[in-house]
Amino acid sequence: DIVMTQTPLSLSVTPGQPASISCKSSQSLLHKDATTFLYWYLQKPGQSPQLLIYNVSSRFFGVPERFSGSGSGTYFTLKISRAAADDAGVYYCMQGIDLPTFGQGTKVEIK
Amino acid sequence: EVHLAESGGGLVQPGQSLRLSCATSGFTFGDYAISWFRQAPGKGLEWVGFIRSNVYGGGTTELAASVKGRFTMSRDDSKGIAYVQMNGLKSEDTAVYYCSDGTYGYWGQGTLVTVSS
Numbered sequence: 001d002i003v004m005t006q007t008p009l010s011l012s013v014t015p016g017q018p019a020s021i022s023c024k025s026s027q028s029l030l031h032k033d034a035t036t037f038l039y040w041y042l043q044k045p046g047q048s049p050q051l052l053i054y055n056v057s058s059r060f061f062g063v064p065e066r067f068s069g070s071g072s073g074t075y076f077t078l079k080i081s082r083a084a085a086d087d088a089g090v091y092y093c094m095q096g097i098d099l100p101t102f103g104q105g106t107k108v109e110i111k
Numbered sequence: 112e113v114h115l116a117e118s119g120g121g122l123v124q125p126g127q128s129l130r131l132s133c134a135t136s137g138f139t140f141g142d143y144a145i146s147w148f149r150q151a152p153g154k155g156l157e158w159v160g161f162i163r164s165n166v167y168g169g170g171t172t173e174l175a176a177s178v179k180g181r182f183t184m185s186r187d188d189s190k191g192i193a194y195v196q197m198n199g200l201k202s203e204d205t206a207v208y209y210c211s212d213g214t215y216g217y218w219g220q221g222t223l224v225t226v227s228s
Contacts, residue, residue: 039215041156048209048218049156060216094154096215099173100146100158 002027002095006103013083013110019104023076023093030073030097037096040069040078043105044089050089053078085110113137113217115210127200131222133193133210137193141166143213145186145193152223159208162186162193178204200226220224 003026013019029036040053051060053069056076066081080087088110093103119131133145146161160174162184165200172184186192193210207221 036133041154044167048221050218054214054216094156094215099175100215102158104154109226 002029002098002101004093004095004103005103006091006093006106008106009104011108011109013080013087013108015085015110016082018048019083019087019108021078021091021093021108023071023078023103025074025076025095027098028073029095036072038069038071038076039096040067041092041094042087042089043092044108047089049092083108083110113212115211115212115217115219117208117219117222120208120224122225122227123150124199124228125201125226126224128196128198129163129200129224131195131208131210131224133195133219135191135193135210135212137225138212138217140186140191141188144168145184145213146211146215147184147193147195147208148211149204149224150209151203151206154206157206158194160184160224161213164213204228 005024007022020071029046036056043049043076046047052067055101057069068079071075090107092105116134136196144161144163147159149157149159162172183196185194205226207223209218209221211218
């Protein structure tokens with residue numbers, strides 16, 4: 001199985017300030033078709049996960065522009081340019097090049 | 112609008128069975144795989160398995176090692192519903208179970224399965 005490791009595991013952010021979460025995979029997520037299968041999700045309390053970013057850097061429908069993804073191979077980053085109160089929750093990275101596996105999750109508090 | 116809705120969860124005793132359903136709308140169900148995930152109370156997300164499209168993948172399945180031999184997945188393309196049959200349930204199967212479309216972009220609201228005596 002591909003192991004996904006997220007850092008940090010928790011984060012406190014002031015509204016309007018930037019935030020960043022890292023995700024490292026134990027194997028390259030680059031497929032032979034040149035797609036890199038790395039996803040970012042946000043799970044708000046009591047809700048199902050919502051997709052933010054797919055294929056490393058593509059924002060899903062309706063996702064605000066303040067969310068961006070970057071990286072390649074085995075190292076990836078999710079950035080929030082200016083955190084909003086609504087961004088609180090647990091963020092997960094997931095790989096989809098093999099049978100899916102998730103990072104441990106990063107709990108983000110906005111205060 | 113794409114919509115997925117899980118149902119069938121509940122409280123069962125260890126060793127018993129349960130079948131979950133994932134009803135879908137808003138997309139061409141037959142063209143996509145359907146994945147199942149779960150989340151134990153207070154824990155992270157875990158992939159359970161997926162069933163490929165009958166058209167593009169022969170309807171074959173892949174299952175996580177933790178459920179292989181106990182869970183099976185099926186689909187009814189005429190109804191747009193996917194199923195997971197869970198046999199030999201264990202306490203460690205207690206979780207909210209989610210289904211997702213083949214792109215991993217759309218998820219249902221989840222259904223709670225509790226395995227306890």
